Structure formats: C-alpha cells, structure tokens
Amino acid sequence: SSELTQDPAVSVALGQTVRMTCQGDSLRSYYASWYQQKPGQAPVLVMYGKDNRPSGIPARFSGSISGNTASLTITGAQAEDEADYYCNSWDTSDKHPLFGGGTKVTVL
Amino acid sequence: QVTLKESGPVLVKPTETLTLTCTVSGFSLSNARMGVSWIRQPPGKALEWLAHIFSNAEKSYSTSLKSRLTISKDLSKSQVVLTITNLDPLDTATYFCARIVRATYPFPANFDSWGQGTLVAVSS
Numbered sequence: 001s002s003e004l005t006q007d008p009a010v011s012v013a014l015g016q017t018v019r020m021t022c023q024g025d026s027l028r029s030y031y032a033s034w035y036q037q038k039p040g041q042a043p044v045l046v047m048y049g050k051d052n053r054p055s056g057i058p059a060r061f062s063g064s065i066s067g068n069t070a071s072l073t074i075t076g077a078q079a080e081d082e083a084d085y086y087c088n089s090w091d092t093s094d095k096h097p098l099f100g101g102g103t104k105v106t107v108l
Numbered sequence: 109q110v111t112l113k114e115s116g117p118v119l120v121k122p123t124e125t126l127t128l129t130c131t132v133s134g135f136s137l138s139n140a141r142m143g144v145s146w147i148r149q150p151p152g153k154a155l156e157w158l159a160h161i162f163s164n165a166e167k168s169y170s171t172s173l174k175s176r177l178t179i180s181k182d183l184s185k186s187q188v189v190l191t192i193t194n195l196d197p198l199d200t201a202t203y204f205c206a207r208i209v210r211a212t213y214p215f216p217a218n219f220d221s222w223g224q225g226t227l228v229a230v231s232s
Contacts (some may be wrong), residue, residue: 033218035155042204042222043155049215086155096168097145097157097208097217098109 002026002091004049004100011106012077019073020103030090032070037084037102046048046085047072074105082107112144112205112223119229122136124195126228130188130205134216137183138163144188145208145219146179156201160208161188195230202227 004024012018022032031050035043045054047063060081062073070089074081087100116128129142137144143162149155159169159179169177178191187207203226206219 030214030216033204033216033221042225043206043219044222045218045220048211048218054220088155088216088218093216094171097156097160097219099147099157101154 002031002093002098004089004098006085006100007088008101009037009104009106011108012074013108014079017073017075017091018077018105018106019071020085022072022089023068023099023101024089024100025068026089026092026098027065027070028066029092031053031065031072032063033088034072034085035088036081037086040073043086053069076103077107078108081105110132110207110221112207112221114203114205114223116203116226118193118227119231121232122134122195122197122230126192126199126230128192128193128203128226128228129191130190130223132186132188132205134205136163137186137188140164143208143209143210144181146190147204147206147219148199148213149204149225151200152202154201155204159190162208162210163221171227184230197230200228200230217225 034047036046037043051063085100091098117228145160146158161179176193181188207221
C-alpha cells in the first residue's frame, strides 16, 4: 500500500506565509485534499484538487501539486489557522482513501 | 443541511465486537455519487480511513483491518453501521463517519461533511 508523508510540525508568525507539504507516490496519479482539524473538533475540508476551496474557506488558503508532492499554503496566517492539517489522496494499489500523518501548525 | 451523527458504546472490553451507527440527514444514501466512510483517530494520533459504502452497495475496507470490519447500510433509517470484531486496546480512538463524494479522475474522492465523532475506549 501507499503512504503520504507530512512534516510533523511547522510554525508561522502571525500574518506571515506558511507552506506545508505532503509527499507520496499516489500523488503522481491523483490530486490531494486537505483537512483542517482543531482540538476536539472534526476535520474540515479546506482544499481539494489542484487549488479548489470549498465554500466558506478563506482565500488565504491555496493549494498546488508537482510530481509526488502536494502543498497547502496559508498566506497571511491568522490565529484561528492554528490546527492540525491532514492531506488525503487515493491509494493507487489498494484502491481506497489514504491520509497523511498530519502537520501541526502553530501561529506565533 | 448535511449532518452525520455517530452513536455507539463508550467502553468496550477486549475481544468483544464494537457496533457503531452513523445516522445521516440532508442527503440520500441512494445518491450514486455519495457514500459514507468511517475514519478513526487514536488519541493524539493521525486519521485512519477504515471503510466506506456507496449507494450501489460498493464496499471497501482498510487492507490492514479488512478481516475485522463489516460495513452495511439501512436506507429506511438513513443509517450506516460499522462492526469491528475482536477489539484490542489499540482500537481505542475517536470514530468519525463522513460523507465521501466521488470525483472525476484525477480528483480523489473527498470527505466533505463529518460527524462530531464518538470516543470509544477498549479496556477490561
């Protein structure tokens, strides 16, 4: 089966830009989706495909993909963006969804 | 408005079977593009996809847990049920159900609505 690898943690100063990545062979075939999870809450879809934001997600969130790496960027990070972020894609060998290990984003 | 709500026991003993129910509203379990997935999260750890079921009864299971999982649905009650057999303390987790929406390649299916989750502890 495939794996998606994320950096465990990143930090960003308030108002600055942070980029988090997700690497895996499945990303050569499928795009990624990204989920934001705050403590004690369910995940929320914040990005899908190359750069598609669901309704209600701020424009400071953007996505991209190149080769086997997908990225989620927050431009002008806000205090409320502090959360865990999980990437998700499709396991091309086992034919089912796949999650990364998550990145904890701290806004300083 | 799409809602999903998980229900089930809070505490289960090792070796027992866990039955979790997801009750949905705001969409139909007969919709060809939409299904329901179960996803779990051990305390302090990452999300783990477990299983999903679509309207045509297409089912898929986590490769590592396949032998222990069964997913089914009851259209009349708008419910999706997951059973996990032979529980172990390592199965202690918050269990989420989520709506999974099919997408056109190369977009993967994604989870656009989630329940609040239910915490299940496995302990004697």
